[in-house]
Amino acid sequence: MSPRCLIVGAPWIVAALAASGCAPTTTELEAQARPHVVIWLVDTLRADHLGCYGYERPTSPHLDALARNGVRFANLHVHANWTMPSVASLLSGMAPDIYPESWTTRVPDDLALAAERFGEGGYETAGFTATVATAAFFGFDQGYDTYVELDGELSLSERKMRAGRAFDADTLVEAGLEWLDARDDERPFFLTLHSIDPHAPYAPPAEFDRWTKSYDGTIDGSVASLRGLAARDITPRDRAHLLALYDGEVAFNDHALGMLVAGLEARGIAEQTLLVVVSDHGEEFGDRGGYGHAHRNLHRELTHVPWVLHWPVGLAPDVVVEQLVGGMDVLPTLLDACGFEVDGMDGRSVLDLVRGTSMSPADVYAFRAKQPGDIAAVRTDTHLYHWDERGQRTGLFDLAADTDEHRDMRTGAPALATQLDTRLTTWLGERAARRRPPAATPDGATREALIDLGYLEDGSTKTRR
Numbered sequence: 001m002s003p004r005c006l007i008v009g010a011p012w013i014v015a016a017l018a019a020s021g022c023a024p025t026t027t028e029l030e031a032q033a034r035p036h037v038v039i040w041l042v043d044t045l046r047a048d049h050l051g052c053y054g055y056e057r058p059t060s061p062h063l064d065a066l067a068r069n070g071v072r073f074a075n076l077h078v079h080a081n082w083t084m085p086s087v088a089s090l091l092s093g094m095a096p097d098i099y100p101e102s103w104t105t106r107v108p109d110d111l112a113l114a115a116e117r118f119g120e121g122g123y124e125t126a127g128f129t130a131t132v133a134t135a136a137f138f139g140f141d142q143g144y145d146t147y148v149e150l151d152g153e154l155s156l157s158e159r160k161m162r163a164g165r166a167f168d169a170d171t172l173v174e175a176g177l178e179w180l181d182a183r184d185d186e187r188p189f190f191l192t193l194h195s196i197d198p199h200a201p202y203a204p205p206a207e208f209d210r211w212t213k214s215y216d217g218t219i220d221g222s223v224a225s226l227r228g229l230a231a232r233d234i235t236p237r238d239r240a241h242l243l244a245l246y247d248g249e250v251a252f253n254d255h256a257l258g259m260l261v262a263g264l265e266a267r268g269i270a271e272q273t274l275l276v277v278v279s280d281h282g283e284e285f286g287d288r289g290g291y292g293h294a295h296r297n298l299h300r301e302l303t304h305v306p307w308v309l310h311w312p313v314g315l316a317p318d319v320v321v322e323q324l325v326g327g328m329d330v331l332p333t334l335l336d337a338c339g340f341e342v343d344g345m346d347g348r349s350v351l352d353l354v355r356g357t358s359m360s361p362a363d364v365y366a367f368r369a370k371q372p373g374d375i376a377a378v379r380t381d382t383h384l385y386h387w388d389e390r391g392q393r394t395g396l397f398d399l400a401a402d403t404d405e406h407r408d409m410r411t412g413a414p415a416l417a418t419q420l421d422t423r424l425t426t427w428l429g430e431r432a433a434r435r436r437p438p439a440a441t442p443d444g445a446t447r448e449a450l451i452d453l454g455y456l457e458d459g460s461t462k463t464r465r
């Protein structure tokens with residue numbers, strides 16, 4: 001076998017190359033069969049604010065390069081519009097019905113998260129997070145050999161404002177690379193890095209504050225100035241200012257992603273690493289009158305997020321998957337790519353789509369999870385049906401003719417609206433049937449901290465953002 005034939009790949013890749021006469025030996029396979037896996041999870045990142053998803057501002061040169069040299073999923077929609085249920089879905093392959101319902105509950109101990117599955121598969125596992133939303137006391141540390149909350153040692157006021165270096169994506173990358181340098185383990189590693197930059201407050205470092213113009217308004221991107229905003233409070237200039245600040249945060253996060261890629265290359269492991277970029281939900285900027293996320297909206301500005309896979313020796317470059325896929329498909333796809341059996345999950349591996357093999361369409365369902373009955377949606381490859389128990393935001397949208405999802409066409413297609421309403425009702429019923437009581441609640445001190453952080457209202461379970 002010539003050196004060109006040496007590969008580090010999952011069994012399906014190995015099999016494909018074997019068919020072309022380029023088969024490694026059994027020993028080489030045992031030593032090299034699994035790649036390292038790094039998940040760059042970006043909180044609050046809209047797909048449509050990224051270059052490789054068609055945005056006009058150059059916010060994401062590093063992600064764009066990864067997509068050119070890897071696989072970009074053009075239509076990933078997540079199942080919830082706020083962090084905890086969506087991250088739990090991404091990292092468990094399960095629909096968001098058995099996750100934290102609010103900031104007073106946590107991921108059930110018996111829900112197998114990605115780190116547990118990779119750990120059982122022989123990986124060393126580490127997770128670093130810059131947001132309290134995936135803190136250990138919510139159960140997101142399950143399965144990790146090492147789990148670090150970058151803001152865990154800060155004062156409450158600092159955590160409240162998310163102002164400080166502990167929240168910055170470059171700090172996160174440095175922590176992850178330090179862990180890599182310190183490890184002494186022959187096993188492949190599974191590493192998650194949960195960055196928070198595009199989340200409010202929108203305050204990019206000066207170097208990345210590239211699109212704001214002179215502005216003398218009152219909405220400065222701080223958490224305090226954004227709280228409770230609605231369209232009536234915001235002028236076009238305010239909105240443009242917020243979008244420019246948000247884009248600066250996206251650009252800064254992308255800069256840190258570039259640091260991560262360079263760090264993997266400098267250590268000689270970029271080729272053998274399956275690098276995954278994904279987000280948990282988007283952000284509203286008055287698209288339908290609201291701002292922020294976690295509110296009564298499951299339209300594309302909140303559910304359409306990026307998903308890019310980069311693995312030079314394992315995946316073909318410049319692949320774009322157009323078919324609709326869901327957040328719960330992410331983990332089974334990663335496990336499949338790494339050569340593991342995929343079972344017991346609601347999601348499915350969509351690796352066939354990466355290979356160019358057709359798969360049957362699958363609808364993507366979503367609800368808010370903290371109050372499962374209030375809004376829900378089903379997205380097909382052609383339509384979105386959005387249901388609101390108050391009726392205000394119930395509608396049927398033709399995704400080809402109305403890409404922004406603004407024109408309710410129920411009166412023109414009543415049969416389709418009824419069909420999707422029935423499908424959504426059935427799905428919600430199935431989810432309700434298997435719901436369990438909340439796994440646990442944070443203790444008194446944690447609860448107090450969450451109230452002070454503005455996540456939790458005193459005396460209720462209502463979430464603000």
Ligand SMILES: [Zn+2]
Pocket residue numbers: 043044082083084280281
């Ligand atoms: Zn989030």
